[in-house]
Amino acid sequence: MARTNTRQKREFREQMKALWRAENRPCARDGQPIDWDAPANTRDAFELGHILPVKTHPHLELDPNNVQPEHHRCNRHAGASTSTAASTGITSEVW
Numbered sequence: 001m002a003r004t005n006t007r008q009k010r011e012f013r014e015q016m017k018a019l020w021r022a023e024n025r026p027c028a029r030d031g032q033p034i035d036w037d038a039p040a041n042t043r044d045a046f047e048l049g050h051i052l053p054v055k056t057h058p059h060l061e062l063d064p065n066n067v068q069p070e071h072h073r074c075n076r077h078a079g080a081s082t083s084t085a086a087s088t089g090i091t092s093e094v095w
């Protein structure tokens with residue numbers, strides 16, 4: 001099991017949020033204002049978005065140049081594309 005420093009991640013996220021909040025930065029995906037006080041995991045709430053996905057670029061997860069402010073709803077939408085192609089393997093065993 002890889003050791004994921006969740007505390008470090010949370011602190012990074014809070015740092016970036018505070019920075020963007022001070023600048024009142026809009027969502028990077030739709031350009032709409034973010035509700036900085038919205039409870040986490042609600043549609044208009046802030047979400048830390050990654051320009052290059054962490055999945056493929058794990059070393060850039062805490063890189064300030066690889067993150068952008070996003071709405072929770074926009075972030076969710078982007079991540080929804082991870083559809084594990086259900087391989088309907090038609091195993092035709094012809095002997």
Ligand SMILES: [Zn+2]
Pocket residue numbers: 027028029030031032070071074
């Ligand atoms: Zn958005």
